[in-house]
Amino acid sequence: MINTLQEAFNRSTYQLTGHGKRNVQVLKNAFEKIDGQLDSDIYGTGKVIEDFQDKMAAFLGKEKAVFFPSGTMAQQIAMRIWCDEKELQKVAYHPLCHLEIHEEDGLKELHNIKTVLLADETRVIELEDVVSMEEDVACLLLELPQREIGGQLPRYETLEDISAYCRKNGIKLHLDGARLLEVLPFYEKTASEVCELFDSVYLSFYKGIGGIAGAILAGEETFISESKVWKRRYGGDLISLYPYIISAEHYFDQKSHKMPDYYGSAKELAVYYNSCHHVTTLPEIPVSNMFHVHFPHSKEEIEPILLEVIRETGVGIINYLKATGESSCYFEVSIGDRYQEVSKAAVKNAFLQLDELMKNKFSF
Amino acid sequence: MINTLQEAFNRSTYQLTGHGKRNVQVLKNAFEKIDGQLDSDIYGTGKVIEDFQDKMAAFLGKEKAVFFPSGTMAQQIAMRIWCDEKELQKVAYHPLCHLEIHEEDGLKELHNIKTVLLADETRVIELEDVVSMEEDVACLLLELPQREIGGQLPRYETLEDISAYCRKNGIKLHLDGARLLEVLPFYEKTASEVCELFDSVYLSFYKGIGGIAGAILAGEETFISESKVWKRRYGGDLISLYPYIISAEHYFDQKSHKMPDYYGSAKELAVYYNSCHHVTTLPEIPVSNMFHVHFPHSKEEIEPILLEVIRETGVGIINYLKATGESSCYFEVSIGDRYQEVSKAAVKNAFLQLDELMKNKFSF
Numbered sequence A, B: 001m002i003n004t005l006q007e008a009f010n011r012s013t014y015q016l017t018g019h020g021k022r023n024v025q026v027l028k029n030a031f032e033k034i035d036g037q038l039d040s041d042i043y044g045t046g047k048v049i050e051d052f053q054d055k056m057a058a059f060l061g062k063e064k065a066v067f068f069p070s071g072t073m074a075q076q077i078a079m080r081i082w083c084d085e086k087e088l089q090k091v092a093y094h095p096l097c098h099l100e101i102h103e104e105d106g107l108k109e110l111h112n113i114k115t116v117l118l119a120d121e122t123r124v125i126e127l128e129d130v131v132s133m134e135e136d137v138a139c140l141l142l143e144l145p146q147r148e149i150g151g152q153l154p155r156y157e158t159l160e161d162i163s164a165y166c167r168k169n170g171i172k173l174h175l176d177g178a179r180l181l182e183v184l185p186f187y188e189k190t191a192s193e194v195c196e197l198f199d200s201v202y203l204s205f206y207k208g209i210g211g212i213a214g215a216i217l218a219g220e221e222t223f224i225s226e227s228k229v230w231k232r233r234y235g236g237d238l239i240s241l242y243p244y245i246i247s248a249e250h251y252f253d254q255k256s257h258k259m260p261d262y263y264g265s266a267k268e269l270a271v272y273y274n275s276c277h278h279v280t281t282l283p284e285i286p287v288s289n290m291f292h293v294h295f296p297h298s299k300e301e302i303e304p305i306l307l308e309v310i311r312e313t314g315v316g317i318i319n320y321l322k323a324t325g326e327s328s329c330y331f332e333v334s335i336g337d338r339y340q341e342v343s344k345a346a347v348k349n350a351f352l353q354l355d356e357l358m359k360n361k362f363s364f
Helices: A005-011 A024-031 A047-060 A071-086 A106-111 A127-131 A156-168 A180-187 A191-195 A221-233 A242-274 A299-313 A337-341 A344-362 B005-011 B024-031 B047-060 B071-086 B106-111 B127-131 B156-168 B180-187 B191-195 B221-234 B242-274 B299-313 B337-341 B344-362
Strands: A064-068 A090-093 A114-117 A139-143 A172-177 A200-204 A215-219 A280-282 A290-295 A322-325 A328-334 B064-068 B090-093 B114-117 B139-143 B172-177 B200-204 B215-219 B280-282 B290-295 B322-325 B328-334
Touching (some): A024 B242, A047 A064, A047 A200, A047 A215, A047 A242, A064 A071, A064 A242, A071 A106, A071 A139, A071 A215, A071 A221, A106 A114, A106 B106, A106 B221, A139 A156, A156 A172, A172 A191, A180 A191, A180 A200, A242 A280, A242 A290, A242 A337, A242 A344, A242 B024, A299 A344, B024 B242, B064 B071, B064 B221, B071 B090, B071 B139, B071 B172, B071 B215, B071 B221, B106 B114, B156 B172, B172 B191, B180 B191, B180 B200, B180 B242, B242 B290, B242 B344
Parallel strands (some): A090 A114, A139 A172, B090 B139, B139 B172
Antiparallel strands (some): A064 A215, B200 B215, B280 B290, B290 B328
């Protein structure tokens, strides 16, 4: 008997989210065609790391880039450098910023940096939030898309206005671009066009790009030089980072041009969800490859319904469900390579079933 | 024309130091027999990381262990936890401790921890240094062997005495065991016997063990729980650490029982060096797989001699040389798998040549 969403998802015929399993094959595929005689990077030096950093700097339109084992490390370091430069230990970001909710307060515990929270849990940061800040800050961090609220985005003109305001007022602007590539089709911009608005940029390799781990931090030469010193202080300057670098490059080359497909699929799939009784997506029309699916009912009520749909139709719509309160729950959808392989007829059928089950249960 | 020691070493028939090239083949070999369907660890959870942590905890005789991307990160975190517990931001270690000279002052910049330096650049920390400390500290860090002075070791009884003194006086004792396995043959102890003297222990996987990168931190359960929180703060809690974990386990299994051979070879090789005119090793008789080779002459004078020996004999005795002053230089020897493959006759011949050239140049 299949009792959990994860189990049902694993056994389903078609899976709607992600690129595939996170297993050792991801590494094997990336290294299959790599010559064993290729030298390791050594403490941040060597062709394998330097070439990739140059490639990413060029792609992002920045002077220099440095490869980090994680975005957590890269972004805290960016904040610290900007704070030290302005001699003001204060930064501003969204209340659901990764640094605020997923890093055990590393920014505060390691750097004693204070934070100003802009906007709220329902919306992204707008120009007005920045202009009306009552305290000065060294840096403003914007996350594109704002992951924890379904991957919402500000209008591109808003980004331009915030950038201009920050430059005029001596506030550094940092891009949490963990999912930067995923928003380019909506903005109809290149990565370097978006990055031009920011002083420093972080990009992750294991979201839409589908690598194993690792991140790039990019900016001007002096900023990157300083970040390398901090990388060593953090213990992030590993003797060999090539397992992440080579896989990052492999999947970057393989997936970066597929972002318009993922975005298109996300919009298509969101329509299916929104066609179901008591199911809504946030945003209603996705602006990247991701969105959240919300139910105005308890996790205990919704889980059996999702399980039944997956078991009956063979369509693995999702592998988990998270309660947000006593009578609400949600999950996150992130489109990758798997969606390209699903049978459209099976998907259509799965959502007809979901709608039917939701109606039967909640129509009174 | 071969102009550098690195070049000459690379082209030599036999190489006396290390396990082999640090290249992608190191990863390929470790993953060759790993099933691609094996699931990745996910943010510190999952069979691949948990099993290896349990295995290392058992090997080190500690309650728990946690895998870190680097020793730099692991050891700073150990220091921080012990300082917070005692509410005293001060630790003691050797002036040539890794934290003091190789980490861009991360301990001070990230944690504001003060340091007390014990012993000096010619010798290891003795009981007397600890007893006569004028300031109280939260933790004493001992590095076994003391790498920067040729890999010297205190007597085992000294370790026992220091451990007893620290326990009695409320000072936590931490082991920088980057090369712990390498000293076990000299001490004639198991890893857990040595670790029993310490409250926390760090072990590296890319020195004698020959892995790609990564480290283990081990101790009591509460200490390890706290270290996981700090690991996340540092950005060391990567979504996937398996590229390092699987290779660490592969090479640990392959090399941990070879430490007596490496130790024996180091003693044998040191005799050859010490038989040469104006060449001395530190320690004179190695106590692990490593030692330093010192020359009382400038790097400029010694380099051509080493180059000639390597070119003429095909024996790659070393790949670099470091000036320590205007008229002194040295290099570090670290024995690994390569030494087991050399022709003893070729080695003997190389050292006869080295002795001859040194005599010709410096006998007046």
